[in-house]
Amino acid sequence: MTQDGFRKVIMPARYIQGAGALREIGNYAKQFGFKPFVVSGKTAFSRVKSELLAGLKAARAPMVGHDDSVTECTYEKIDEIVRDAGRLDADLIIGCGGGKAVDTAKAAADKLGIPVVTVPTQCATNADQMADAVIFTEDHRFVEDYYLSRAPALVLVDTEIVGLAPVRFLVQGMGDALASGFEKPAYAASMKARKCDDLAAASALEVNLECFSVLMAHGIQAKKDAERGDITESLEAVIEAIKLMSGFGFGGGGCAAAHAIHNGLTSLPGVQRKHGEVVAYGTLVQMVLEDRPTGEIERVMRWCKELGLPIRLSELGDVDPDLLPIAAEKACNPKDTMSNMPFLVTPMSVLDAMREVERLAGVLA
Numbered sequence: 001m002t003q004d005g006f007r008k009v010i011m012p013a014r015y016i017q018g019a020g021a022l023r024e025i026g027n028y029a030k031q032f033g034f035k036p037f038v039v040s041g042k043t044a045f046s047r048v049k050s051e052l053l054a055g056l057k058a059a060r061a062p063m064v065g066h067d068d069s070v071t072e073c074t075y076e077k078i079d080e081i082v083r084d085a086g087r088l089d090a091d092l093i094i095g096c097g098g099g100k101a102v103d104t105a106k107a108a109a110d111k112l113g114i115p116v117v118t119v120p121t122q123c124a125t126n127a128d129q130m131a132d133a134v135i136f137t138e139d140h141r142f143v144e145d146y147y148l149s150r151a152p153a154l155v156l157v158d159t160e161i162v163g164l165a166p167v168r169f170l171v172q173g174m175g176d177a178l179a180s181g182f183e184k185p186a187y188a189a190s191m192k193a194r195k196c197d198d199l200a201a202a203s204a205l206e207v208n209l210e211c212f213s214v215l216m217a218h219g220i221q222a223k224k225d226a227e228r229g230d231i232t233e234s235l236e237a238v239i240e241a242i243k244l245m246s247g248f249g250f251g252g253g254g255c256a257a258a259h260a261i262h263n264g265l266t267s268l269p270g271v272q273r274k275h276g277e278v279v280a281y282g283t284l285v286q287m288v289l290e291d292r293p294t295g296e297i298e299r300v301m302r303w304c305k306e307l308g309l310p311i312r313l314s315e316l317g318d319v320d321p322d323l324l325p326i327a328a329e330k331a332c333n334p335k336d337t338m339s340n341m342p343f344l345v346t347p348m349s350v351l352d353a354m355r356e357v358e359r360l361a362g363v364l365a
């Protein structure tokens with residue numbers, strides 16, 4: 001019997017989510033190390049500091065040092081943390097904050113060969129659980145994806161912290177997570193058809209599809225609850241969808257057209273929306289490329305509209321329509337994730353799909 005490839009799943013060893021979870025950090029963290037070094041940005045550190053330090057101390061695993069000056073995930077910053085944490089003989093890194101801080105923490109821990117615990121303070125990203133770090137320059141130019149030898153040992157999501165962060169982060173996180181319900185199936189189909197080495201695991205595919213269902217069922221309610229400062233079942237469900245389900249078993253692959261369209265559009269001047277917001281728009285374009293039924297596209301579009309996610313180009317910022325062919329060309333770069341689509345996508349078909357999204361958005365208005 002021949003085997004076409006390997007079903008690969010990479011995920012955190014532990015995931016803990018709930019209101020007040022941070023108070024338990026010491027008990028969980030000490031399973032991985034007793035000399036933690038904390039990495040974060042300034043705002044995040046001020047939000048978690050008292051409970052984090054008290055929790056670690058109570059578990060007899062007090063913080064041995066910290067760096068709360070992360071503003072960008074750069075190799076310079078990672079090396080600085082490796083030096084400082086190494087000098088203090090830290091045996092565990094705890095990364096607190098948004099994507100940049102946790103990516104920096106993950107990469108530093110990887111270089112040190114010690115485990116990392118991530119404690120997100122907002123919901124715009126699922127970086128907390130991923131086994132890679134996106135490296136930038138100090139002036140926010142993309143350098144490369146740094147792949148870790150393992151995913152975080154623990155992702156600890158205190159819903160009182162992420163659920164009460166500014167609501168725009170939650171919406172951005174939903175926009176990004178929305179894509180997984182479409183990109184992962186496209187990726188899976190493509191890998192299978194091409195007999196690639198990396199096959200999507202059926203479990204990962206199911207969880208990504210379930211992520212989409214949770215977002216549709218609870219997304220709008222979760223936003224309302226977060227606006228009122230209420231940690232409800234809907235909000236908990238959506239936080240889990242963003243933080244765990246969207247990247248479940250990602251294994252270093254799984255993006256497709258939605259992220260490629262994001263990458264194309266954000267190469268243009270004038271796009272003001274954040275990552276998850278542009279990815280949500282890219283998902284609508286992918287749905288058109290896939291020739292999905294109009295009713296299905298309209299349902300997702302209505303959901304996006306109600307959440308305040310962009311459904312037309314003018315909502316992305318000040319985008320010059322004459323530059324769209326450049327974005328479409330870039331989206332179809334063979335090195336980008338458009339190549340994970342199970343059929344050929346050309347710059348022309350991307351432009352046609354964008355026009356169709358525009359038309360559907362007009363009908364919806």
Ligand SMILES: [Zn+2]
Pocket residue numbers: 176259275279
């Ligand atoms: Zn994304």
